[in-house]
Amino acid sequence: MDRVCVIGAGSSGIAACQVLSARGIEYDCYETGSEIGGNWRYLNDNGMSSAYRSLHINTSRQMMEFKSFPMPAHLPVYPSHFQIAEYFDDFVKHHGFRDRIRFRTEVTGVSVASGGYSVTTRDRDTGEEVSGTYRSAIVANGHHWSPRMPEPAFPGSFDGEELHAHFYKTPERFADKKVLVLGIGNSACDIAVESSRVSARTFLAMRRGAHIMPKYLFGMRPITSRPRRSPGSRRPGCRRCPSGRCCGWRAASSPTTACPSLRTASSPPTRRCPTTC
Numbered sequence: 028m029d030r031v032c033v034i035g036a037g038s039s040g041i042a043a044c045q046v047l048s049a050r051g052i053e054y055d056c057y058e059t060g061s062e063i064g065g066n067w068r069y070l071n072d073n074g075m076s077s078a079y080r081s082l083h084i085n086t087s088r089q090m091m092e093f094k095s096f097p098m099p100a101h102l103p104v105y106p107s108h109f110q111i112a113e114y115f116d117d118f119v120k121h122h123g124f125r126d127r128i129r130f131r132t133e134v135t136g137v138s139v140a141s142g143g144y145s146v147t148t149r150d151r152d153t154g155e156e157v158s159g160t161y162r163s164a165i166v167a168n169g170h171h172w173s174p175r176m177p178e179p180a181f182p183g184s185f186d187g188e189e190l191h192a193h194f195y196k197t198p199e200r201f202a203d204k205k206v207l208v209l210g211i212g213n214s215a216c217d218i219a220v221e222s223s224r225v226s227a228r229t230f231l232a233m234r235r236g237a238h239i240m241p242k243y244l245f246g247m248r249p250i251t252s253r254p255r256r257s258p259g260s261r262r263p264g265c266r267r268c269p270s271g272r273c274c275g276w277r278a279a280s281s282p283t284t285a286c287p288s289l290r291t292a293s294s295p296p297t298r299r300c301p302t303t304c
């Protein structure tokens with residue numbers, strides 16, 4: 028009853044396992060697939076991964092890596108799903124808790140029991156169902172595996188092939204066809220680019236606009252990277268801001284220009300000045 032149950036061994040589940048291991052809390056982790064990684068395991072035999080063949084992360088490695096186990100230096104700033112899955116494997120190996128994960132075991136039910144939760148699991152190979160009681164259950168089962176089609180369905184009829192992005196893997200199926208990609212999320216943009224290389228024509232339709240951000244600022248700095256300097260540290264050419272109301276530094280070259288991140292009555296102070304520091 029003192030044990031904790033972790034449901035899923037994707038990136039969220041293995042992060043939970045690592046913290047529980049580090050704190051000496053007993054737990055069991057159940058994973059319906061044969062491997063860890065969830066969405067990042069291409070063609071995962073759990074049948075739930077939305078990863079397509081060309082997928083790379085769009086949050087830079089600095090944003091996505093575990094602090095307790097940074098990504099190896101040889102990985103690019105935006106690794107592929109193959110590299111991310113391997114990194115997750117190495118993370119689990121490094122922290123030594125792979126044997127705490129029960130693979131090919133699906134959690135089929137969680138209900139409140141006296142002092143905790145009753146968790147029912149099903150072995151995918153034998154079909155055997157087992158119930159156990161845990162003091163807590165950490166639900167890390169993901170959510171991107173559940174495709175959501177427009178509701179209500181679009182009026183009229185369509186004779187062509189319809190495909191939700193969740194099931195997209197490679198672009199060959201679009202060869203020489205006229206393709207309409209609906210939406211302006213990351214999936215739509217990636218799929219439209221890949222389709223445009225093989226299709227007769229590709230159209231991208233959206234019901235509202237979106238900002239498309241490059242992966243690198245000025246072709247150099249990953250847009251989602253963490254700030255490189257700690258608050259209060261100084262960029263060469265900056266000097267102490269006399270107001271002391273922003274991060275403390277402003278460009279020496281324009282000492283009289285108001286720092287745009289200064290505190291105003293309607294906006295809270297920013298901790299760092301994005302323009303000069």
Ligand SMILES: Cc1cc2nc3c(=O)[nH]c(=O)nc-3n(C[C@H](O)[C@H](O)[C@H](O)COP(=O)(O)OP(=O)(O)OC[C@H]3O[C@@H](n4cnc5c(N)ncnc54)[C@H](O)[C@@H]3O)c2cc1C
Pocket residue numbers: 034035036037038039040057058059060063064065066067073075077078079082083084085086091132133134135167168169170171172214
């Ligand atoms: C195409 C795509 C690209 C993405 N790109 C990025 C990105 O670049 N950066 C980023 O930060 N995020 C990205 N995401 C978000 C992505 O969801 C997260 O990166 C991450 O995969 C979430 O991890 P998770 O562990 O919560 O879920 P998942 O990765 O989905 O893992 C859930 C795990 O739970 C298991 N499971 C589910 N139900 C049960 C059950 N009943 N019993 C036992 N096990 C179960 C599954 O088998 C799976 O292994 C992307 C998502 C998609 C769809």
Ligand SMILES: NC(=O)c1ccc[n+]([C@@H]2O[C@H](COP(=O)([O-])OP(=O)(O)OC[C@H]3O[C@@H](n4cnc5c(N)ncnc54)[C@H](OP(=O)(O)O)[C@@H]3O)[C@@H](O)[C@H]2O)c1
Pocket residue numbers: 082083084085086171176177178192209210211212213214215217233234235
């Ligand atoms: N690493 C990568 O490169 C990568 C690649 C793919 C996905 N992802 C991640 O995966 C997650 C899901 O991304 P996603 O692009 O699949 O989904 P999403 O971000 O939810 O985008 C869905 C798009 O479809 C549109 N849409 C939904 N229902 C519609 C309807 N009925 N009619 C018209 N348009 C409709 C939405 O428009 P509205 O906004 O108007 O609803 C939106 O433009 C995100 O976190 C994303 O960052 C990452």
